[in-house]
Amino acid sequence: EVQLVQSGVEVKKPGESLRISCKGSGYSFTSYWISWVRQMPGKGLEWMGRIDPSDSYTNYSPSFQGHVTISPDKSISTAYLQWSSLKASDTAMYYCARLPIVVPAAIPAFDIWGQGTMVTVSS
Amino acid sequence: QSALTQPASVSGSPGQSITISCTGTSSDVGGYNYVSWYQQHPGKAPKLMIYDVSNRPSGVSNRFSGSKSGNTASLTISGLQAEDEADYYCSSYTSSSSLFGGGTKLTVL
Numbered sequence: 001e002v003q004l005v006q007s008g009v010e011v012k013k014p015g016e017s018l019r020i021s022c023k024g025s026g027y028s029f030t031s032y033w034i035s036w037v038r039q040m041p042g043k044g045l046e047w048m049g050r051i052d053p054s055d056s057y058t059n060y061s062p063s064f065q066g067h068v069t070i071s072p073d074k075s076i077s078t079a080y081l082q083w084s085s086l087k088a089s090d091t092a093m094y095y096c097a098r099l100p101i102v103v104p105a106a107i108p109a110f111d112i113w114g115q116g117t118m119v120t121v122s123s
Numbered sequence: 124q125s126a127l128t129q130p131a132s133v134s135g136s137p138g139q140s141i142t143i144s145c146t147g148t149s150s151d152v153g154g155y156n157y158v159s160w161y162q163q164h165p166g167k168a169p170k171l172m173i174y175d176v177s178n179r180p181s182g183v184s185n186r187f188s189g190s191k192s193g194n195t196a197s198l199t200i201s202g203l204q205a206e207d208e209a210d211y212y213c214s215s216y217t218s219s220s221s222l223f224g225g226g227t228k229l230t231v232l
Contacts, residue, residue, distance in 0.1 A: 035221060037223075044126070044210075044212065044223060044224070044225050044226035045161075045163075045169065045212050045214075045223040045226065046126075046223065047214075047220065047221040047222060047223055050221070059219045059220055061220065095168055095169070097169075099216070099221070107171070107174050107178075107180060108157055108174060108175060108216075109157070109159035109171055109174035109175070109214070110159065110161070110169070110171060110214070110221075111171050111174070111180060113168040113169055113170075114168065115168055116168055
């Protein structure tokens with residue numbers, strides 16, 4: 001079964017660092033971008049950025065550039081989203097989703113999503 | 124990079140059809156056929172419903188259809204059912220980024 005499995009709920013204090021993960025299985029991990037998507041409470045989806053796990057090439061949304069870092073560990077088919085100093089405004093659900101890089105006959109859209117990781121930042 | 128524009132809410136009665144619009148620019152929706160639509164029920168991850176403007180993934184009901192004209196894409200749901208009540212998001216992507224619409228809450232009356 002093709003799936004993305006994310007790490008669990010996080011509760012942190014402002015100023016703390018955090019890394020959440022997204023593990024792919026059932027497909028060639030390096031053939032798909034992994035994107036991260038933020039959903040603040042009661043709000044819509046926001047694309048944060050993406051990474052090519054094969055070479056760590058990344059693109060970030062201007063809204064998130066410099067605030068988060070996306071990285072991969074292709075040896076364990078896992079992508080990460082990390083913060084060096086959390087703010088209360090980072091409280092949100094974070095989803096990872098895959099998008100094909102160059103895969104014949106693949107669906108050119110976010111066809112598989114992780115279950116989401118809820119991050120709460122509060123003093 | 125602004126979000127794509129969707130109506131905040133739409134509603135319809137069971138059996139009726141509704142259409143949700145998604146307006147972008149010639150740099151995203153109008154410039155590429157990589158428009159997709161996602162359904163999200165409360166507390167759940169988004170689910171892909173339409174890709175490449177009008178294609179349905181395996182398992183998605185043929186009551187869902189998509190189209191595009193210029194810088195505006197549309198999702199039509201025919202034969203509304205109670206289970207269709209959810210939030211719907213459009214998305215477009217380019218060679219270096221993706222963009223989502225603000226989302227539309229569909230209420231089945």
